[in-house]
Amino acid sequence: MSNSHGVNGAGVFKALEATDLVQQIARQIAEAIVQGKLKPGERLTELRLSKEFGTSRAxxxxxxxLLESQGLVVSQPRRGFFVRTLSSRDLYDIYELRLGLEIHGALLALDRIGEREIDMLKRQVEKLYQLADQGFGEEQIAxxxxFHRMLCAFSGNxxxxxxxxxxxxxMRAGITLIGQLYDDPHKIAQTHEPILEAxxxxxxxxxxxxxxxxxxxxRDHVVPLFADIET
Structure with missing residues (x-):
């Protein structure tokens, strides 16, 4: 397999292993987006990408x-997939809204939940650790x-x-980029422990x-990543 010519003619991607092709392709495209090698609004041409990865188009x-479900890519009918155009200001505003919603939802939940709901949240964090052990980054993002949606759902609102x-x-576009901040995915799971304790x-x-x-x-780490992409 040859990777001598990238999407932009510069060898963007690495050779793939024989298993988990979809996960590997998604991970490399996400990294290329974060690193600015694929620009907002740029089309992801299946034929060119399949040639570079040495795979079929499927x-x-x-x-x-998968990347569309994570918010990094959008699809347009009869035109294909494009890198999401989301500005750093957009993402900052989303984080501010998310912060207000989650704090309010969590405080409402605090008056409603019992051992059953807390055990459900604990199991969800355990799942984050398990996925970190298995190296399934995309599943961990989901x-x-x-976890955070469950907390809001327990608000009863x-x-x-x-x-x-x-x-x-x-929000998931931001969560996807969290993986770029930690060299160990177990740390992502650990960041939820203080919430459980409270x-x-x-x-x-x-x-x-x-x-x-x-x-x-x-927010303070991910928003600058988007700002870097914009420039």
């Missing part, structure tokens, strides 16, 4: 669909989002959850502080 198409779901794609203690101030830190740190 796994490239599936990888693009389950990370699930259907309208709040609907707004949360409405901004899900944009919920178990039933401490609203500790819970608010834990969420402000958890989401704020992500």
């Amino acid at each position: 796994p490239v198409r599936e990888a693009a669909r 389950e990370d989002y699930t 259907a309208r709040l959850l609907k707004v949360y779901d409405d901004i899900a794609i944009d 919920l178990e203690r039933g401490d609203p101030m500790q819970l608010t502080a834990a969420l402000r830190f958890h989401i704020g740190v992500a």
